[in-house]
Amino acid sequence: MTLLMCHYHITIIEIREEAELKRSKEYEVTSLDIQTQQEFIEAMRHKNLEEKREKKYIITTYGCQMNEHDSEKLAGMLQTMGYQSTDDKKEADLIIFNTCCVRENAELKVYGNLGALKSLKKNNPDLIITVCGCMMQQPQVVEELKRKYRHVDLVFGTHNLHKFPELLANTLHSENMLVDVWEQEGEIIEGVPVIRKYDIKTFVNIMFGCNNFCTYCIVPYTRGRERSREVADILAEVTDLVQHGTKEITLLGQNVNSYGKTLDGDVTFADLLRELNKVEGIERIRFMTSHPKDLSEDLIDAIATCNKVCEHVHLPFQSGSNAVLKAMNRSYTKEKYLNLVNKLKTRVPNVSLTTDIIVGFPEETEEDFAHTLDIVNQVGFDAAFTFLYSIRQGTPAAKIEAQVEDTVKHERFNRLVERVNEICGIINQGYLDKTVEVLVEGPSKTDPSRLMGRTRQNKLVNFSGDESLIGQLVQVKITDPKTFSLNGELI
Ligand code: SAM
Numbered sequence: 415m416t417l418l419m420c421h422y423h424i425t426i427i428e429i430r431e432e433a434e435l436k437r438s439k440e441y442e443v444t445s446l447d448i449q450t451q452q453e454f455i456e457a458m459r460h461k462n463l464e465e466k467r468e469k470k471y472i473i474t475t476y477g478c479q480m481n482e483h484d485s486e487k488l489a490g491m492l493q494t495m496g497y498q499s500t501d502d503k504k505e506a507d508l509i510i511f512n513t514c515c516v517r518e519n520a521e522l523k524v525y526g527n528l529g530a531l532k533s534l535k536k537n538n539p540d541l542i543i544t545v546c547g548c549m550m551q552q553p554q555v556v557e558e559l560k561r562k563y564r565h566v567d568l569v570f571g572t573h574n575l576h577k578f579p580e581l582l583a584n585t586l587h588s589e590n591m592l593v594d595v596w597e598q599e600g601e602i603i604e605g606v607p608v609i610r611k612y613d614i615k616t617f618v619n620i621m622f623g624c625n626n627f628c629t630y631c632i633v634p635y636t637r638g639r640e641r642s643r644e645v646a647d648i649l650a651e652v653t654d655l656v657q658h659g660t661k662e663i664t665l666l667g668q669n670v671n672s673y674g675k676t677l678d679g680d681v682t683f684a685d686l687l688r689e690l691n692k693v694e695g696i697e698r699i700r701f702m703t704s705h706p707k708d709l710s711e712d713l714i715d716a717i718a719t720c721n722k723v724c725e726h727v728h729l730p731f732q733s734g735s736n737a738v739l740k741a742m743n744r745s746y747t748k749e750k751y752l753n754l755v756n757k758l759k760t761r762v763p764n765v766s767l768t769t770d771i772i773v774g775f776p777e778e779t780e781e782d783f784a785h786t787l788d789i790v791n792q793v794g795f796d797a798a799f800t801f802l803y804s805i806r807q808g809t810p811a812a813k814i815e816a817q818v819e820d821t822v823k824h825e826r827f828n829r830l831v832e833r834v835n836e837i838c839g840i841i842n843q844g845y846l847d848k849t850v851e852v853l854v855e856g857p858s859k860t861d862p863s864r865l866m867g868r869t870r871q872n873k874l875v876n877f878s879g880d881e882s883l884i885g886q887l888v889q890v891k892i893t894d895p896k897t898f899s900l901n902g903e904l905i
């Protein structure tokens with residue numbers, strides 16, 4: 415397949431051709447694919463070496479950890495091609511926006527920041543502006559870019575990230591905007607180079623996509639159907655990370671609890687945790703996100719018994735009202751959620767719980783919202799990500815006419831945030847005079863002369879200490895707990 419300077423429907427024709435190829439010769443096409451990209455990487459590296467000028471890139475990432483990790487892969491491919499990162503837009507040869515479309519706000523930010531690049535491109539016509547990620551999986555966004563953002567050079571989506579070297583090479587020879595967005599996901603591509611933001615703690619994808627179709631959520635449409643990586647590939651990646659100094663891994667998936675369903679054999683997420691727990695050199699294992707409907711007894715047992723699995727579960731409940739949960743297609747009730755929390759608290763002593771909550775889902779009443787506050791009060795979350803419901807075109811909830819008025823949504827949201835913060839503060843006060851194990855990550859963000867790290871419960875701790883402690887596990891006595899962090903002294 416050759417890449418053309420194409421508009422959206424031509425790209426789709428190419429995808430169809432490729433999908434047919436994949437059906438008949440699945441494995442060969444996949445392995446050839448990454449090999450082809452390696453050839454493009456090599457050619458670009460030579461070209462950059464010949465030009466004798468170090469080319470620079472900036473990647474701006476919007477959204478979740480999945481996107482952050484995708485950006486680490488883009489950085490990995492770029493650095494292998496001979497590009498270096500910079501923070502200065504004026505000296506950049508390549509600017510990439512890796513986008514998110516989970517809420518409208520994230521999209522508006524991208525459009526605003528893209529608009530601001532127009533003058534930069536005018537002054538430097540050789541600058542390559544690339545937009546990729548979840549937003550690009552929506553045809554109306556690509557149309558908008560073609561209509562109003564003609565200064566963009568390259569557009570691609572979530573399913574063909576591994577083809578970035580080829581796309582970039584084609585863009586350099588093109589006068590027009592190059593668009594390549596695949597409608598559907600393909601095979602999982604292993605072997606994409608990665609430059610990780612941190613050495614000590616890193617992300618590891620264990621699965622891609624989502625099959626849950628919560629009625630408010632765009633992710634299943636932008637990230638495709640759920641598919642899990644092979645256990646052997648995950649173990650090989652983690653073993654390699656250990657050799658490069660990694661102490662903590664965070665396993666990523668939209669619903670890690672359903673890991674393994676697309677694999678041959680009977681492998682579950684609990685099995686994967688038990689396997690990873692045996693890898694020597696890894697000190698801590700984290701994971702996100704857990705869907706309450708798939709949190710099994712066996713998984714709770716694995717969390718309780720694997721010594722490296724941290725005592726922290728991010729368990730989004732979204733709403734406390736059974737009517738709203740049903741309308742959201744979440745497949746659990748308030749009672750089932752509270753029951754799971756009790757099991758976790760009983761089986762995993764000192765477990766910290768965090769969550770996601772949506773306020774103002776269509777038709778949410780004051781009584782529905784009271785149930786949400788009730789869960790917050792009963793569980794006592796260590797932290798919560800709170801969101802105002804945002805209409806996402808193409809999702810079932812967007813078609814519900816009875817949207818909650820903005821003023822009502824905001825008033826409920828403020829009440830919720832106030833209560834969540836109050837509880838976080840109370841929980842953190844409980845750490846006063848306690849000694850906690852901290853994995854030291856680097857200089858503190860608030861005071862770079864101090865150090866920061868996290869506890870197994872994922873609490874942020876600031877303390878004074880020598881830089882040589884970075885990457886080590888240390889004991890810290892908490893002397894001054896705050897609402898969102900803990901201050902302490904090394905012991
Ligand atoms: N897969 C994860 C799960 O189910 O918990 C979450 C992925 S999503 C990127 C992160 C959070 O965004 C969700 O848990 C939900 O609270 C929030 N979210 C998703 N769609 C939303 C929407 N349309 N409006 C507001 N918040 C939304």
Ligand code: SF4
Pocket residue numbers: 624625626627628631632633634668669705
């Ligand atoms: Fe979206 Fe629900 Fe899938 Fe999470 S589980 S990504 S909220 S559809």
